[in-house]
Amino acid sequence: MTGYTPELRELIKKVEATRPQRVERARKGEHFPALTMEERKQWLNKYHPDFKSEERSKVRVGPNKDAVFPDEVRVLLESRSRLDPSGIDLSKADYSTDVLVIGAGGAGTAAALTAEQAGCKVLVATKLRHGDANTVMAEGGIQGADQEGDSPYYHYLDVMGGGHFTNQPDLASALTHDAPLILYWLESLGVLFDKLPDGRMKVRHGGGTCRKRMHSAGDMTGAEIMRVLMDEARNRTEGIKVLEFSPAVELLTDKSGHVVGAVLYNLETKEYYIIRAKAVIMATGGFGRLHIQGFATTNHYGATADGIVMAYRAGVELQDLESTQYHPTGVVYPEQNVGLLITEKVRGLGAQLTNVDGSEFCFPLEPRDVESSCIIRECLDSGKAVTTPTGRVGVWLDSPMIDMLHGEGTVRKELPAKHIQFKRYDIDISKFPMIVYPTLHYQNGGLKINEWGETAVPGLYSAGEVSGGVHGKNRLMGNSLLDVLVFGRRSAMRAVEYAKGLKGDLVPTLNHVKAFHEELKKAGIMDEACVGPMLIPDYSPDHVKKRQWGVATLRE
Amino acid sequence: MADEKNKLKPLATGDRTIPPEDAKMIPVFIMGREYTVPETLTVMKAVEYAGYTYVRGCGCRGGICGACATFYRFIGDYKLRAGLACQTIVEPNMIIVQLPFFPANRPGYDLENLGGDPHEALRSLYPEVFKCVGCGTCTRTCPMDIDVMDYIALMKRGDLKGAAYKSFDCVLCGLCASRCPAQISQFTAAMFVRRLYGKTGLPRAAHLEKRVEEVKGGKYEKVMKELVAKDMEEVKKLYVDREREPDLAEPGKWLPEDKKYL
Structure with a gap:
């Protein structure tokens, strides 16, 4: 056939x-x-x-209350926790670490390598395998102003113009300023860039660029970068521990609301783990698998907006998330x-x-x-x-x-x-x-961050597609691979600094989840709320669903 | 969640399969158990159509991540076949199993301190590579059509550049290693060789090193700060007025007229 x-x-x-x-x-x-x-x-x-007004609606709770999002996003932002926040003993941790990285794609792995290099103990929690991420699917290339006729100045202008000037300027500046450093780092890790015989990088134009600065490794640049980063992380198992098939399902906060860890869920044994971490980096990627308005997607199976949901409950504001590429x-x-x-x-x-x-x-x-x-x-x-x-x-x-x-x-x-x-x-x-x-190709918006990947919540950092503002409402080709690496590294540098400066014991609570549930009740939507984060997309057909007696709308 | 809405639409949406009324149904055997699925689906979508939800064995769904290594046979046919579940179309009487994981040998190493001779480094990390029996099963098993046996032969000969590029399309699915009678983990050895060649064989980019020194020396900090502080209307003007490097400009030779911001 x-x-x-x-x-x-x-x-x-x-x-x-x-x-x-x-x-x-x-x-x-x-x-x-x-x-x-x-x-x-x-x-x-x-x-x-x-721009469709139907299939979009106002979110009724949380930091972006009354902002309009696609229904699929809004429903998840109004979801309730898988956990009963008052029924869990958080006094003992299953793992304690300096830095917890949630997500093991390009951003998460770059963050882990950077934090380890700076002398921190790193735990990486990921929903699927290490490296399962949109990073592997980026074919076109990675931008960076390394040629004589180019500079971060011009790269910045291209990024801003591509984003219809809606980008957060400090993020666009960080992205373009660090680009040569990222290329150099990748080169020294042994990435097989396309080069001329004398070692000069082969570069091309991309849509919306004024300089030829698209670097590539065949037509699988993202896959090559991801497998090299992953390989390097595997050389550093002393400092970097990776837990696969164990997504985070909730952040943990202390009495001041600072993030001090997370709860992980082992998808295979159905166990939950309590993680204490001095700093947490969110690197869970985008939301393509929500199939906004029923669209097919170029995205990886794991792209279900989990990080957005968790961070939103902990109080992180979202920006540009109504915009999808x-x-x-x-x-x-x-x-x-x-x-x-x-x-x-x-x-x-x-x-x-x-x-x-x-x-x-x-x-x-x-x-x-x-x-x-x-x-x-x-x-x-x-x-x-x-x-x-x-x-x-x-x-x-x-x-x-x-x-x-x-x-x-x-x-x-x-x-x-x-x-x-x-x-x-x-x-x-x-x-x-x-x-x-x-x-459906790219989540333009996400968690609000500053140029160091810091969110407004102390202890919580964010890198990659889960963050918003870098590309504004439209991203140019070749800047997402760069984004994950620049902000993976930057967020890790700050997280390390923060972790090293932290005094006293960590006392984790789920207070923010309790408060969020209260808000849901107050808004009268606790009963209709689905359970989030979604974790795994549901593709079983109707004839199967009809026979799955007793299984609620969401699995588990 | 989106189910309610999807029901209202007559179209197949997302990745869920909605076969047309008259779709031809065929029998397939998922891990030996018979299911009836519409033809034209991929193995991955057929498995989902049958009612399975993937946790392992599913990744990019586009043939590049290597999560869905699959073995299959047809009833009455002795031949064992292999492929990626997201790239293989179901056919009648296919008996399917996916590899959730395959253990591979992957010794750790320090890329910065491997000693002088790359071939020697390969020999000491992966001595089993040199015991390849040349049966070619790996090549016949590879879903990416890589001539695995040939790149192993290149490794043995010390042609690391050849092995690096010959193995470049590898998605690390592990199918080669699962069938190797010499117990070689070809794909991890190839990963090592590609990095080794990328690090020590490929000449470094001098222009990049120079730019990195400039960036680290703070050359662009002031100009970027000024840009960030600029009024957006002014940025728009700079954007519109920027000069475009010609498509066919010689690498490293072209310079813009205004060199102030280089």
Whole structure:
């Protein structure tokens, strides 16, 4: 069962019928007209998931009370603890450590290495395996101003412009200022960067950059960085202990509300562990697996916003969390590639988007958020969607145009990874179009931090996608890998300082959870509250759920 | 949580599978027990369709993290096959098991103090690499189509650069090691060799080292502080006016007209 189904092959004929004409026009430089600024605004308001008023609502408790978030986020922010805060003996700790890192992706591992280097004992708690994170999925590269014609100054301007100037300036400054240090650190850890024979880094442009500063390691830069960091952590087991399959489910605070540890939950033995830590670094990643408004996602299985939920209860304010990055062209078919990214380069090389009739419906290189809106409109409003055998909708991305425009073999040469990814399922994208739909790509917002990854709650630090403000409401390619490493290291430096300066015994409580539950009761929503954090997404189909007698809406 | 809403939509959403009415159903055997699932699903989604919830054995769901190493056979076929659950399509009468974990040999080391001879370092950490019997099972098992046996041969010969790049696509799933009659943990040895080559074989970037000295010396602190303090309208203007490095500029040669901020 490979390639396109007979039904889809029938539909492809419609795209093929209009293709020669479209290529002819493209050769003359004629394109579907781009939207005017006014139209852009209109379409964004009407179709971009961020601007939809339904499926978004006000959160009724916590530091961001009355702010509007997507329902999936709001429901979790209003969730109650898995724990009964008054029924637990917190007097004995199962582990005591200087620094507890929650999450073991790029940010968590960078933080652990940095804290260990500074002489601290580090415990890393992670929900899945060490290295299970969006970090491994970053293909494109990592930015850093290390070339002669570049400097952090220009990198900063690019970051701010990309974020529509909504970024928190001190965070953007920290990000770009530290970038060369991060690249150097990675190089010295043995990351196989793409280099020229004399050792000079190979660099490219990315969307929205004014300098060529995209560094890469093949087309799996994130995976290479992650496995190197993980390998190094495994060389330092004296100072870094990693507990896999043991997510944190609640922070612990002392009587002043300072964070002094966490409660972990062993997903396999169902045991809870009490951790005392002088400082805690939150590095749990993003929220793609909440499938905001039902969107497929490019994100890792573990991206369920756990850190946001825990920190929110402890009093950390959120910023920009209402804003989500959707990549316009995520794969919809074949099923095994659903949600995966089709790089912008495909459209850059001339591939157009067409609807089920083979007609163009938008300019193919609108900004990401606008392009996504156009596709959503065509599918849900205009009713011109292509429907896949598994019931998904999308539009055609007419990749065969690329070879027609630039010569036979261009697809294979310029898009080798994508070509192979589809070839595996008997689809030659240089001959047949792909079916795409916007896919949930990045959590733009998150916990509010300062340039050292400090939250407003003493003892609690935050790094990576779980934090907000670095990229404002839109992130540029190549800055997320940089983000996790810069703020992983920065937060660890401050956490170490804080831990070393801490006097007296740690007396952990769950007072903040008690108070949060009180707030839920007061708001009259304790009974409807689901249990959070979510930990594991639920993909069991309805026919199975119906037979799971007695299992509540959330597992456990 | 989102279930209520999803029910209202006729479309498949998120990663949950909603097969069309007329989907062809096929029998598969998950750890030997029969389930009926729609064809065209991946092994991973078929397992979820059957009602399992993954804790182990599921990661990026996109073929890069190595969490879902899977063995399978077809009824009536002697051949043992391997793949990643998120990248393999179910077929009728497939008998499936996933590896939740596989123990590998991974001696610790200090990358900064490995002595002079990289090949010797490899020999002392991974002597078993040199006992490869050349059966090729690893290569046939690799879900990333890496010629594992060949990179092991390159390691034996001391071609660490060759081994580093030949093994580059490795996702550390452990399938190779699970089938090796010489009990080699190929993927951990390859990890070591890639780092070793990255550290000692690849020439360092001189321009990066220079920039790091500048950053550490505080060269950009003042200018960044000024930028952060600037009015956003002014930043917008600087953004709009910035000069763009040409796509085809020669590496390290291009400089902007305004050199004040370099």
